[in-house]
Amino acid sequence: MNVLEVSDLKKHYPIHAGLLRREVGRVRAVDGVSFHIAQGETLALVGESGCGKTTVSRCILRALAPTSGSIRFDPGQGETVDLATLPKRALRPLRRHLQMIFQDPYSSLNPRMMVGDIIAEPLRVNGVPAAERHARVLELLDLVQMPAVARTRFPHAFSGGQRQRIGIARALALNPRLVVADEPVSALDVSVQAQIINLLLDLQDRLKLSMLFVAHDLSVVRHVSDRVAVMYVGRIVEVAPTDALYRTPRHPYTETLLAAVPAPDPMRRGRQMKASGDVADPAKPPPGCAFHPRCPYAQDRCRVERPELTEVAPGRWASCHRAQEIELAGVA
């Protein structure tokens, strides 16, 4: 059963220029993205900066209105709804099922509210009575391994890692069907990051959370996700179960990303960088396969014809003309 099914999602930003502010082009921030998230599953969205990860997650939360496409969401009441076209008014009662964990533990908590009130805010605006709220806040603090005294304190009294726990407690307050986490650990120190990763793993096990985990750190992703979707310039180029993707990537871009990660092991030094050059500009993506200017396997066909995301093995999808013929190196 799928909690979320996104198909052909697009988000374009018009570029205006000149005196009359005519539209002269479009930033194709997200340009036809499709994926699904099953109940209890964590899907990671990875890719280089500017490839559209945040845009996808904001569209799902409807903090941004998509240009086109559908976002079918199952709020758990038998019927699915299309978040992409829902008017704002109809959206509000659904908000409680879709929550978010933020990247910056400092700006995500209102400095003028006590921690207890911050966690209780979603409960409050959804009409949970005060007595129940109190019990639930204590339960949530315990869930994220924070002491109960935190309730009456203000965010300034807590470190980055503790604030991130508070943010997680707030996101879980209403038992959401789907949690969107945009880079939830990338602002944290190594030791704190490890604690939060473990916490997320615990919560996944205990609450059977469904999660969209946006990250650029492939090592973190390998620890927490069940499946991985790799994005490049507004499109998904490969989707696969985590272990398979790391061991045997099927898209040259995935191979490039994996090869670039420095392993914490001096014995593995001196790996070869496969691709060179910079990420393409989403305002004028290259014709054909957007990755072809950087791809070591590119052929004439790649320069003109755009590959579609196709199933290359059971459960594995890639959008590369040569996915079936080339041998790519992963990390063991």
Next chain:
Amino acid sequence: MVERTSLAVRDLAVHFEMEQGTVRALEGVSFDLHAGRTLGIVGESGCGKSVTARSILRIVDRPGRIVGGQALLDPGTAEEADLIAMDPESRRMRGIRGGRIGLIFQEPMTALSVHYTVGNQIIEAVRAHNDLSKAAARDRAIELLREVGIPRPELRIDAYPFQLSGGLRQRVGIAMALAGDPDIVIADEPTTALDVTTQAQVLDLLRRLQREKNIALMLITHDMGVIAEMCDEVAVMYLGRVVEYAPVADLFTTSRHPYTRALLRAVPSILATPRQRLATIGGAVPHPGARPSGCAFHPRCSDFMPGRCDAASPAPLRPGEAGASCFLEAQP
């Protein structure tokens, strides 16, 4: 073969006088930089990595004050000079800063002004340290840009920094650092703001330049992967002290300080098994203003010996010798 020692830092101590009390950001830091070798400085946020770099260049922000120690340029030779004893505004110091010692920042935009073209700024840096005509300096700037791998440097030299991608900007930052033809380069988290693919390219570049110019490189990072990839020796810092110093291979196989071991276990790995949990270090790095007694790591240490570790500080490391500042080591 022992390389020439370019810089010897001894017992460097820096305090910040704050209203809340004195913050001891550095408490006796010692290490050597050798020509043609890379020293990695690693540690969590706030341990004093940047302050170390800035004190060597004598650009510590107010209210910071260097309260002791030496930074000896060309130690043991006739030209030996102590940077800490110099007036930070003197001609000599300004000549060394950006001349013999180049600095690469984390966010290249901080080193570049948005109001001038890249060329202007590099030319200025070139002329500050060499007696060259404008035209000759421009040629040298183009050459520098080519050296750091910027395609079509004759055109890029007239670009403004914001017209370049993050990777190109960091290359310009490196070109700036090389403008004075330094034999020591301090790189403060040069790749932290970059994507993995770009990071791999920039690290390759740094390695190549170092080989060609026999530079002594001090590489500050909090990424154990970057350390493993780049460094010859490593100094691990915790709360303003070097707690372990070791050749890179030993650090990863037989680390001697409990903090190093804990840190290595807490790093997420690209080789992880699905849903693998990380070993964590309890708590978070204390604020340097509230340094624990004795060994500053004792409240988080798994090998804590009550009555010993919290009573006195373990002996500091002898510069240039591998070891750990810990009571588990033989104490002198």
Next chain:
Amino acid sequence: MSATAAQDRWAEATQLRLTWWRFRRHRLAVVSLVIIALFYLVAAFADFLAINDPHATDARRSFIPPQTIHLFDEDGFNPHVYGLRGVRDRQTFQLTYTPDPNRKLPVRLFTRGYTYNLLGLFETDIHLIGIEGGQRTDGIFLLGTDQLGRDLYSRMIVATRVSLSIGLAGVALSLLLGIILGGVSGLYGGWVDTLIQRVIEVLRSIPTIPLWMGLAAALPNTWSTTQVYFAITVIISLIGWTDLARVVRGRFLSLREEDFVVAAELAGASQGRIIFRHMLPSFASHIIAAVSLALPAMIVSETALSFLGLGLRPPAISWGILLQDAQNIQVLANAPWLLSAAVPVILVILAFNFLGDGLRDAADPYG
């Protein structure tokens, strides 16, 4: 365990309290706050503190130099001033005053003087200090008198009321306009925002002094002092609100992007709750700081306008009007003490600026 008690106190402190703690560390700002509070106290009890009727003219006591109060005489503590004897110079026809040692006028607390209305509550004629006995032309002239024989000290005290309140009224008006228009601009964006922004730009592109001159010249001569007072308030806040509107709009725009506001939206909070519970409290402190920086600008505006003869007109008393008397170089040569009216202006402006800086630093430790 007082260390942990202090920590608990800190952990449970509201932003308001933290701001106050940070503010207290700015010595200069705290001193400024005290000075400003004193000034407003003076304004509130101006008539009580004044010694002589600020409007009373008397040709026989023009240009009296500042007098000092003598605290002791041969009998011990007995504060007094000497009566004055005017002597007309035969050549220049200038009246010069010399103290008459035979006429000792005792200075007493809570004496009777001219009648006034205390805080709009009741009529009284009690003043803080005054002399007992003496002739009609006698008085205490701490800062001397002007050409018409009016007591400068009393006039300055009474002027405080007008000058400081016109600033407050102007800022209140600006604030109202600024918050409403800036809020609308920042919240709704789109063409409303564009329109308001253009209006602000047009208003700001008009040079201030000519604009004021034009508007002030348009005020009918027949208007009463009170009417002119309100008209001037409106004129100076016409420029003032644009700054505040920009501050408010900027805060709204940046707060809307702030993660904690997005979080409230995702929780399903209503628009009203987001604005009043999450956004407004976060910039109350910025508004206060902006106000404390806008106030001195208003005060200076009034002073400048009145000084140029475009603002309030006599018989109203404001700092600008007092300074107007000091315009004439001839008068100044004879009576340099008239310039002392500039001292409170400078003091208040500096104090407000230091206070504003202190408040801004305290309110926004990260910015």
